[in-house]
Amino acid sequence: MQISFTLNGRPTTVDVEPATLVAELLREQFNLTGTHIGCDTSQCGACVVHLDGLPVKSCTLLAPALDGATLLTIEGLQGAPGSNRLHPMQEAFREHHGLQCGFCTPGMLMTAVALATEKPALTEADVRRGLEGNICRCTGYQNIVVSVISGAAAMNAAKGE
Amino acid sequence: MKPFAYHQPTQIPDAAKLLTSIEDSKLVAGGMTLIPTLKQRLASPVALIDLSRLGSLKGITDDGATITIGAMTPHAVVAGSKLVQARIPGLAALASMIGDPAVRSRGTIGGSVANNDPAADYPAGVLGLGATIVTSTREIAADKFFLGLFETALEPGEIITAIRFPLPLKAGYAKFKAPASRYALVGVFVAKFADGVRVAVTGAGAGVFRVPPMEAALSQHFDPSAIAAIKIDTDGLTSDIHAEADYRAHLVTVMAKRAVDAALS
Numbered sequence: 001m002q003i004s005f006t007l008n009g010r011p012t013t014v015d016v017e018p019a020t021l022v023a024e025l026l027r028e029q030f031n032l033t034g035t036h037i038g039c040d041t042s043q044c045g046a047c048v049v050h051l052d053g054l055p056v057k058s059c060t061l062l063a064p065a066l067d068g069a070t071l072l073t074i075e076g077l078q079g080a081p082g083s084n085r086l087h088p089m090q091e092a093f094r095e096h097h098g099l100q101c102g103f104c105t106p107g108m109l110m111t112a113v114a115l116a117t118e119k120p121a122l123t124e125a126d127v128r129r130g131l132e133g134n135i136c137r138c139t140g141y142q143n144i145v146v147s148v149i150s151g152a153a154a155m156n157a158a159k160g161e
Numbered sequence: 162m163k164p165f166a167y168h169q170p171t172q173i174p175d176a177a178k179l180l181t182s183i184e185d186s187k188l189v190a191g192g193m194t195l196i197p198t199l200k201q202r203l204a205s206p207v208a209l210i211d212l213s214r215l216g217s218l219k220g221i222t223d224d225g226a227t228i229t230i231g232a233m234t235p236h237a238v239v240a241g242s243k244l245v246q247a248r249i250p251g252l253a254a255l256a257s258m259i260g261d262p263a264v265r266s267r268g269t270i271g272g273s274v275a276n277n278d279p280a281a282d283y284p285a286g287v288l289g290l291g292a293t294i295v296t297s298t299r300e301i302a303a304d305k306f307f308l309g310l311f312e313t314a315l316e317p318g319e320i321i322t323a324i325r326f327p328l329p330l331k332a333g334y335a336k337f338k339a340p341a342s343r344y345a346l347v348g349v350f351v352a353k354f355a356d357g358v359r360v361a362v363t364g365a366g367a368g369v370f371r372v373p374p375m376e377a378a379l380s381q382h383f384d385p386s387a388i389a390a391i392k393i394d395t396d397g398l399t400s401d402i403h404a405e406a407d408y409r410a411h412l413v414t415v416m417a418k419r420a421v422d423a424a425l426s
Contacts, residue, residue, distance in 0.1 A: 001167060017164060018164075018165060018166070018167030018209065019162045019163070019164050019165055019199075021162075021196075021200075040200070041197060041200075042193070042196075042197055042264070043341070043342075045261070045263065048263055051266070054237070054266040055262050055263045055266055056263050056266050056267055057263045057264075060192065060193065060196045060197060060267075061192070061196070061267070062167075062189075062192065062196065062209075064167050064169070064211065065192075065211075065213070111262060111263070114262065115262065130262055132261045132262075132343060133260065133261025133262060133263050133264065134261075
């Protein structure tokens with residue numbers, strides 16, 4: 001079947017088998033390998049992308065759901081294509097060492113940005129609860145939580161500029 | 162995942178017709194249970210009938226004495242609804258505790274209720290509030306809808322279109338989460354109405370069930386102390402790697418007390 005959607009700002013049309021998972025489509029057809037497949041059982045959150053602005057697990061999303069929708073992946077998070085400017089949440093993860101191996105980081109960032117967009121003034125409890133669907137096996141979460149709080153504040157400040 | 166045909170009907174009768182006419186077809190709402198099931202090849206339907214284009218299944222309406230939530234309304238929308246937060250805050254709280262944010266973006270109330278997972282949250286809210294399940298053909302009282310392990314009163318070809326909730330005087334939900342899955346190890350929904358109290362338990366047995374002794378005690382005195390001494394029989398409760406039946410029985414009383422606390426706060 002043919003589906004049309006907006007992928008990181010660009011109108012896209014593609015033929016897919018209905019049984020294609022969005023995570024597979026992104027990685028194998030579009031070479032957007034920033035979306036990681038960790039568990040492939042909807043537990044780990046490494047594959048989180050934004051579908052019409054909402055965080056979703058792309059390993060648990062069938063490609064037909066993209067038709068007519070707007071999809072944002074980690075590759076589309078930073079500024080204009082080709083720009084080296086990181087998103088404020090990415091900056092915060094770098095600043096606060098919110099990653100070690102980095103495997104979970106794309107999903108963490110996508111979930112964190114959605115969380116900060118929904119509620120700008122995040123508490124530590126909000127962040128820990130909001131990250132329940134994202135698993136990191138390196139950091140113990142402390143630096144991730146600090147990064148998200150700081151990144152959310154930076155996003156909020158940038159909005160006011 | 163095995164290949165399947167994909168249908169996206171825009172009218173409820175068309176969806177019902179597809180479901181009846183294609184043998185081994187399945188409905189897909191948010192897909193939060195179905196897609197993992199397909200990936201593990203625990204199911205291999207020849208066709209999926211996607212309900213997302215049925216616009217009339219989405220949204221929350223204020224009917225005065227009741228609130229109607231469309232079957233395709235995602236958990237995050239129920240959790241964030243000002244109307245649900247104002248009229249049945251316990252139900253908004255329940256929706257906010259399901260899964261994780263990504264699951265709440267996609268998972269729907271109709272899908273959860275139709276699937277009737279023994280550890281799902283919504284069945285407790287629906288049974289606890291004595292809601293009505295509205296389908297493509299009829300209306301079913303919650304007391305007659307949940308029939309046990311993944312089993313409901315739905316007939317082949319019948320599609321849930323909405324759930325209609327009466328407004329309680331007070332209501333609350335408390336659950337002890339299985340830490341990895343965030344499903345309810347035990348979850349208890351308590352609702353106080355002018356004519357009595359309803360208590361519904363999920364996670365503890367093969368399906369959601371009510372607890373008449375707690376309902377009677379809370380109808381007399383709506384306070385956690387009223388049920389502190391009520392023990393649940395372990396007969397029929399689940400024992401698995403997560404918890405033994407006697408532990409679940411213990412948790413029912415603890416969660417029921419917390420649900421009453423939540424309702425009173």
